[in-house]
Amino acid sequence: MSRDGGSGSGGADGTAAPRPVIGLEIHCQMTSLKSKLFCPCRADYRGMGPNENVCPVCMGMPGTLPRLNAEAVRKGTMIAMALGCAIPERISFFRKNYFYPDLPKNFQITQLDMYGDTCIGGRGSILVDGGAVGIRRVQLEEDPGRMIYEGASARNRISLVDYNRAGTPLVEIVTEPDFEGPRQLRLFLQMLSDMVENLGVCNPALEGAMRADANVSLEGGNRVEIKNISSFHDLEKAVVFEIARQEAQHSRDLEVVQETRHWDAARKITIPSRLKEEEKGYRYLLEADIPWVRIDAETVESLRSRMPESVSEKRERFVSLYMIPPQVADVLSSDKLYSDLFDAARTDRNARELANIITTDLMGLVMAAAATAPAADRDAADGGDAQKKKRDDAASDVISVDGLRELADAVASGNMARNSAKQALHEMAKTGKSFAEVSSEMDLGLVSDESELLGVVQSVISEEPQAAKQASSNPNTVNYLVGKVMQKTRGKADPQVTLDLLKRCLSEG
């Protein structure tokens, strides 16, 4: 029951329910690293047979010791910085002791702020949809193996363990309970997956690479932890469901029980976890096999200088440097494929037109091409990777960077109308021809020759006497007539020349 429940301000009286309080714990696998957190096995185990990606260290064989992956520390520091966290002078690792078959050592090596701030990052804050979301801490830890259950009934169930994943580097991001609602949650997760991809840490498209648990409560009420959420898409649904469930409880004056609930993706509801809540007896111990790692100011500075531009920095650059409208910049900056293409084909003059071509025409063409491309010849287990590659391939099939630049240059310099550019792009994508070939074949050049246009303008005026009459008093009518001229020339008429001609003819007439 909420703290003020006793005062009679319950939902039953028609008072609005208290506002939801949402916090997240996100586990992001560092799939772009070469090796696991403490041994040389591969960080991305996908597509391998069971227990093929293991060694004595990640199998917890007697006598083995963890060897900290220095690149994981560097990338973890970058993520922490990107989330506005303070970077501690030195970091340490701890053992979280508990027994589970997927845990080769029966403890997990993780981070903790037991002796001062020694996690890779802490106390950060990031602006999402106009509101600040606090980052409590960012920590490095190892992923456990994976349990697979076979057999029809519980009685003859077989438990199998695959340790390929054991020791995969994870960065865990724990937020403050600052989210105001599902929309902010969604934007944050989108921003975060863009960020980790952009930093070369993780490919978020890989199945299971990014996982999240959510803590949901109504202000003043008990906290419910939701686990078993397999995608960010489901996370939002689970949170929406859980808020509704708690509000329903609240309106009936029922106390929300503090518990762990699981997301049932098939039924789209949260259900109480079957496992009994065990006492949190993790007996944390400092991991003495890993000496404290000093992260000096020099290291931080050199990492900062190596950090790729963030999505928000990129958006800012697109808007302020190239005068791209904010909505277009949003779309362009949040997708690495297209923002890279933009930066490769961009000149100071063509930037605006280029952004326009990419977001209004090219994205649709690439999506269509990727959808019809034959399935990539890859193992099903790397689905996400294969899909991304398919899209990248489709983009380079549709148009080359040079072709894109020439197209945008032609529009920006006034040599081609936007409409014609669209046709040219489709033609280039369909035939694979160069811009020069397509523009000469299709006669897509802009008609700006007055003598050529005059006849068309005059015929439009005679065909539209009503409009021509009104045009002197109503500028919108002039635009209507410009449109008619465009129609007749299939979009090739230079709009400025057409407008001038129309105005002249009408005033003369």
Add this chain to the structure above:
Amino acid sequence: MNHSSIIRASALEYVRGVTSGEFTAEEFLSETLSHIEEAEARYNAYLHVEDGQKLLARAREIDRGIKSGQKVGLLAGMPVSIKDNICMRGSRTTCGSRMLEGFVAPYDATAVSRLHAEGGIIVAKANMDEFAMGLTTEFSAYGPSRNPWNTGYVPGGSSGGSAAATAAFECVASLGSDTGGSVRNPASFCSVVGYKPTYGLVSRHGLVSYANSIEQIGPIARTVSDAALVLGVIAGRDEHDDTTADAAAADCGYLEGIEGGIEGMRVGIVDEMTEGADPEVARAVERASKDLEAAGASCERISLDMVGYSVPSYYTITAAEAASNLARYDNLRYGYDLSVDGYEFNSYVAEARGRFGPEVTRRMILGGYVSSAGHAGRYYLKALKVRAKLTREVADAFASSYDILMAPTVPILPFRIGEKSDDPVSLFMVDLNTVTANLTRRPAVSVPYAVSAGGLPIGVQMMADSMQDKTLLRAARALEKRRAPLPEVPD
């Protein structure tokens, strides 16, 4: 002894003899192997002896190398043994436990690969208290080892097999591991040299962890110089162990300057470690300090208040770490045959762990308790505070006044097998003088000094500051040189 005396050679004598052609590596090994066969019936120092034919083939290779002038390594075919908690590829590694009865290590410990690289021939895996918990080898699941000086007595522990084997000429030198005195204690009881290096000097990769924040692999040998030779082979930075010290600081060549003497060094004799000692033991340390003064050192008494709290702190910390380190033995990924009928994880693990012996079980239960959420503040965290204070006290002593701290290695004389095995707390107190070096990560050595009226060995312990291993070896060598001649180990 019925065997020819060549196997009584020290390590340095062995290397000189084999490289000068006085005897061959094959002869020496062959003598050692047949001696092992006969001696093992009395001492039970080894858990497994490696295949003799394969070992002899390697010795012949070394001999050919010596003849043709090739490099054969610093150890040149020397027979050595290693404690059974050190992994050797393809060889059984049981840690003296039934829990790992059939476990064959899939890789070499760094110390093992370095011994091999310098031409060492590892003849056997030595007996030990289960998972190195104990100081008598009576907690070995495979029966206790016996003290070569008197087979009714314990050889000390937990590296009791290594010390007994070295004392009884079943190898020239051995590797033990020292968590709270496990190299020095049996060395003292068996009248051999036991060396515990500065923490981080020797790689622990392949040493099965018991209390990983304080333990080190260390050599057991018949002379201080032999220990220095073996230390030089196994020490140094290892990419498999992030806690190893940098190459420059862990420079080998521990024999270099070892004869430099103790003149001008200041030696502190620790009150708290001598006061309650057996009178014969206390007198030995007094004589040792006179020897050192005669050699030019200055000796005085020093008090270290925190030593009185060291044993409870040590047992609290090691138990907490042991409970974590030994949690992996759930019999899921390796281990022994155990039916999985009606498998349920928790009950399966509980049953599997029933194979741990009494001392391991005791310490794991203790460790789980002292580090648990409700009790860590009263026990584990307090133990860490004691450790920090003790470390400061010891560091101050070295910084302000002393090069060496001296005491008996063990405050009492070796005792009979079975005499103390039912009294764990009184056994714990036997560790009083050795745990300080581990808790403070300092190097320490036990040097054979005397034999009691009853014919039992007495060792003297010396400790130095971190990374002052060369200084420590020099001081130990000075004591060894000055001491009155020791009797031979009885046949």
